[in-house]
Amino acid sequence: MKKFINNIDDILIESLNGFATAHTDLVSLHLAPNFLTRKNKAQNKVAIISGGGSGHEPLHAGYIGYGMLDAACPGHVFTSPTPDQMLAAAETVHAGKGILFIVKNYAGDVMNFEMAAEMLPFESATVLTSDDCAVVNSTYTSGRRGVAGTVIVEKCVGSLAETGATLQACKALGDKVNNRTASIGVALTSCTVPAAGRPTFDISDTELEMGVGIHGEPGRRRETMREADEIVSDCVDAILTDFKLRNIEPAENKAALLLINGFGATPLMELYLIYNTAAKLFNQHGIQISRSLVGNYTTALDMAGVSVTLCLLDDEIKQHWDSPVHTAALRVGM
Amino acid sequence: MKTDFIINAAKAVQQTIITNEHTLESLDREIGDGDHYINMKRGTTAIAGMHIELASLPPAEALNKIGLKLLSTIGGASGPLLASFFMAMAKMLKENGDESNLKFAEAFAAGVQAIIQRGKADIGEKTMLDVLIPVADQFVLLTTQNCDVKLVCASLMHTAEQGMLATKSLIATKGRAAGLGERAIGHIDPGAKSCQLMIEAVCNLILKE
Numbered sequence: 001m002k003k004f005i006n007n008i009d010d011i012l013i014e015s016l017n018g019f020a021t022a023h024t025d026l027v028s029l030h031l032a033p034n035f036l037t038r039k040n041k042a043q044n045k046v047a048i049i050s051g052g053g054s055g056h057e058p059l060h061a062g063y064i065g066y067g068m069l070d071a072a073c074p075g076h077v078f079t080s081p082t083p084d085q086m087l088a089a090a091e092t093v094h095a096g097k098g099i100l101f102i103v104k105n106y107a108g109d110v111m112n113f114e115m116a117a118e119m120l121p122f123e124s125a126t127v128l129t130s131d132d133c134a135v136v137n138s139t140y141t142s143g144r145r146g147v148a149g150t151v152i153v154e155k156c157v158g159s160l161a162e163t164g165a166t167l168q169a170c171k172a173l174g175d176k177v178n179n180r181t182a183s184i185g186v187a188l189t190s191c192t193v194p195a196a197g198r199p200t201f202d203i204s205d206t207e208l209e210m211g212v213g214i215h216g217e218p219g220r221r222r223e224t225m226r227e228a229d230e231i232v233s234d235c236v237d238a239i240l241t242d243f244k245l246r247n248i249e250p251a252e253n254k255a256a257l258l259l260i261n262g263f264g265a266t267p268l269m270e271l272y273l274i275y276n277t278a279a280k281l282f283n284q285h286g287i288q289i290s291r292s293l294v295g296n297y298t299t300a301l302d303m304a305g306v307s308v309t310l311c312l313l314d315d316e317i318k319q320h321w322d323s324p325v326h327t328a329a330l331r332v333g334m
Numbered sequence: 335m336k337t338d339f340i341i342n343a344a345k346a347v348q349q350t351i352i353t354n355e356h357t358l359e360s361l362d363r364e365i366g367d368g369d370h371y372i373n374m375k376r377g378t379t380a381i382a383g384m385h386i387e388l389a390s391l392p393p394a395e396a397l398n399k400i401g402l403k404l405l406s407t408i409g410g411a412s413g414p415l416l417a418s419f420f421m422a423m424a425k426m427l428k429e430n431g432d433e434s435n436l437k438f439a440e441a442f443a444a445g446v447q448a449i450i451q452r453g454k455a456d457i458g459e460k461t462m463l464d465v466l467i468p469v470a471d472q473f474v475l476l477t478t479q480n481c482d483v484k485l486v487c488a489s490l491m492h493t494a495e496q497g498m499l500a501t502k503s504l505i506a507t508k509g510r511a512a513g514l515g516e517r518a519i520g521h522i523d524p525g526a527k528s529c530q531l532m533i534e535a536v537c538n539l540i541l542k543e
Contacts, residue, residue, distance in 0.1 A: 033406070053409075076376075078369050079409040107509055108411035111452055115405065115414050135512075193368050196359060200368045215367035218514055 001197045003302075008195050012054055012076060019061055023328045026065045033082070035089035036061045037071045046161045046170045047071070047093040049086065050102040050154060052109055053078040055193070055301045056214055059150065062329030068158035069102075069327070070095075077193050077301070078215045080108035086116035090124075098123040098167035102154055102174060104146025105130040125167050127174030129153050131181040131309065133242035134211030134219045147214050148261040148298035148309045149181035152321070155330065159320035177317055182242045184235045185219065185307035187212035189265065191300045210234065214263070214300045214307075228270075232277040235308040240285055243312065250287060251314040257291035257321060258282065259309035264299035266306055271295065278308055287312075291321055297329065335427075335438050337396045339543075341385045343536045344400070348382040350535040351375055351528065358531075361524040365511040369410065370524040377408035377416070393432050398424035411509060412525065415449050415462070422448030435483060439473040446470040453508060460506035460518060462525035465497035469533060487537035498522060498530035 005011055013031070020029035020036065027036045035051075050060040051073030060072035071089040075081035090099045099120065103113045105128045117124050131149030157174040165173075187209040190199035200216035203209060208231065211219025243249075250256065260275045262268070271294050279289045291313065298307070311317065324333035351358070351374045362370035380403050388396040401420030405413055423445035431437050446466045450456060457467045472493045476486045501523040509525065511518045 075409045076369070076372070078367050079373055080411070080413070082406045082409050082413055084406045106411075107453070108409065108413070111411055111414035112409065114452075115417075193372075195372045196363070196368045198363070198368075200363055213367075217367055218365075218517060 001192050001194070003192070003194055005194060011194055012074065015054070015057075016061075016074065019328070026326070026328055027061065030088065030092070033073075033085040033088050035071055035073045035085050035092070036064055037089065037092050038064055038066075041093060041095065042066075042070055042162075043095050044097065045095055045164055046097045046100050046167050047090070047095050048100050048102060048154070048158055048161055048170070049073065049089050049093065050150075051075065051081045051086065051089075051113075052104050052106075053080060053215070055191075056298050058296075058329030059298045060154070063151065063154050063158075063327045065325070065327035066334065067162055067323060067325030067327070068154055068330065077195065080106065080112045083112055083116035083119060086113060087119055090116075090120055090122060094122050097164075098125070100124070100157065100161070100167060100170050100174070101126040102150065102157065103128055104150055105143050106145060123167060125171040127153060127157065127171055127178065129178050131178060131183040132185070132213065133182045133238055134184050134213070145213050145217075147183045147185060148259055148307045149178065149183050149311065151293075151297050151330070152181055152257065152259065152309070152311050153177045155325060156317055156320035158325065159323040162323075173316070173320070177311065179246075180248055180314070180317065181309060181311040182239045183259075183307050183309040184210075184238045185212045185214065185263070185305060186210055186231055186235065187216065187219075187263065187300075187303055187305035188225075189304040191216045191264070191303035193301065209305075211238075212300075212303075212305060214298060216300060216303060228273060229277050232274050232308065233281060236278055236281040236285070239308065239310050248312060250312045254286055254288045255290040255313040255318065256282065256287045257293070257311040257313055258289045259293045259297065259311070261298050261307045261309060262296040263303040263305040263307070264296060265302045265304040268295065271306060274306055274308070282310065291318070335393050335432055337388060337391055337393050339539075340393060340396050340400075341388055343539055344378070344381045344384070346535040346539045347532045348375075348378040350531045351378045354527075354531055358524055358528055361522055361527055365506070365514055365518050365521045366509075366524055370412070370528065373408050373410050373412055374528050377404050377413065380404070380407040394424045394427040397421075397427065411453070415453055418448040418452040419445035434477075435486070436474070436477040439470075439477040443470040443474050455508040458504060459508040460501045460504040460511060460523045460526070461508050462523070462529040464501045464504070464523065465494050465526045465529040465533070468493050468497045484541060487540050491534050491537045494530040494533040498526045501526045
C-alpha cells in the first residue's frame, strides 16, 4: 500500500481538519464526537443531517452549505458514524422545525441513525436512500444499497428545506427522488482501506466487477474486461430494467438527470467518455438527458471504477435540482 | 457474576480479537468490506480500558456502561447490535437479579433477543445470531438443569463453534454479505466468528478460575 499517511490512526482527523480549513467560509468542524456544520447556522428550517463512513468524499461533508446539508457526521473509513455524533450534530443545527436524517441503506448506518433518532429530543424523520439496482434478487438481500443517487436526494431535499417546508414535505420529496433514481457501479480495481493496508478484494487486470458497491462489496458478477461501450450498455440496461420492474415511469417530457460518478481513481477523461455513451444510449430509449453531473461525487477511496445514475425528473425535482446551492463540492447559481 | 469478572472478561475478549486479527480480517475481506477487525479492536480496546470506572459499579451498571461505550466506539452494524446486547442484558440483570448462573443465562438471552430486534434478523441468515441464538438457548437450558459450570462452559464453546461453522454453508440475507447471493456460500461470517471467539474467551476464563 502506498498512500499519503502520517499515522494510520490520525488520517480521519487530519483529513477533516484539512477540509474544515480549506472551506473555512462554509463549515465548522466539531471534534469528539466528530461532526461538521454550516459556518452560519440556518434559522427556521428543517435541519438536514447526513452521515456515513468516511472514504466516500466529498460525500457527505462536501455537501454542507446553503441549499443542501446543515450537518454531516463522518464515521471511520467505511464504518457508520455513531449515535453520539448524530445527537451532538442535531443539538447544534436544530432550528425549530425538526431534523431530517438522510441515510444510505446499509445495516450499520440504519441502526446507528435509528438509535440516534430514538434518543433524540426533537421531532425527526429519515429518508433512506436505496438507489443501487445492482442487487437484483430481493429474497437474498436486506435491501438495496444507497450510493451516488444520495447526492441528488441531498440536493433536492436541501433546496426544499430552504423554503421553510415542513419535515413531512422534506421527507416526502426525499423519498420521491430516491424512488425515481437508479444507479449501478462497475469496478476495475479494488480499493484499499488504509487501516487494513491491503486491497479489499482481488481482481485481475482482465476482470471487472459489475454491480460493485461503494465499499468494494462484490456486485452482480465478475466479468471479463470489455470495451467501454459494452460495459456502459449493460449499466444502462440494468437501470432501465430496474425502473420497469419497479413501475417507475418517466414524466411526459421524458426528462432525466444523468450522473456519471467516479469512484476515486478513474480519470475525468474516462468519465466523460462514459457519459458520451450513456447519454446516447438513454436517448435511444427515449429518455431526454436534460441535466448532467460528471465527476467524483461519491467515491470509494482509491477504487478505479464508475457508477451510472439516472434520475427521472419531474417539475418538482427539476426545480429543486436547479435551485442555488453553495457547498464545497457542489456550487450552482450563487 | 461479579464486576471483577466482567473486567477480566473484557480484557480476555480484547486479547482474543487481537490474537485473531488475520482470521477476522480475511473473513471480512472475502464477504464484507474489510473493516470488521478494526472496528472490533477499537470497541474491545475501549472496553478493556474501562476497568477503573467499572470497578466500583454493580454488574448491571457495568454492563450498561459497556453497552454505551460500544455504541460510541464501534460504529458499523456491530456497534448498535453489541450495544443493544449489553444494554438489554444490564436491564434484565437489574430487574431479575444477578445472584445465580440461571439469572445470568436469562440476561444473556435477553441480550440476544435485543440483537434480534435491532437487526431484524434471525437464525440462518449468516450473521452473529447463528452463534448467539443456539448459545443462549443452550445456556438457559443447562443452567435451568443446574448443570456444573465447567460442563456449561465446555458445551457453550462447542455450540458456538458449531454455529460459527454452520454459517459457512449459508446464503446471507442480512448484513453486508447480503448482496452476494450464492457467492457467500463457502465463507464463514466474520461477525459469527468474532462472537464465537469472544464466547470462547469468556468460557476459558471461567474454566481457569
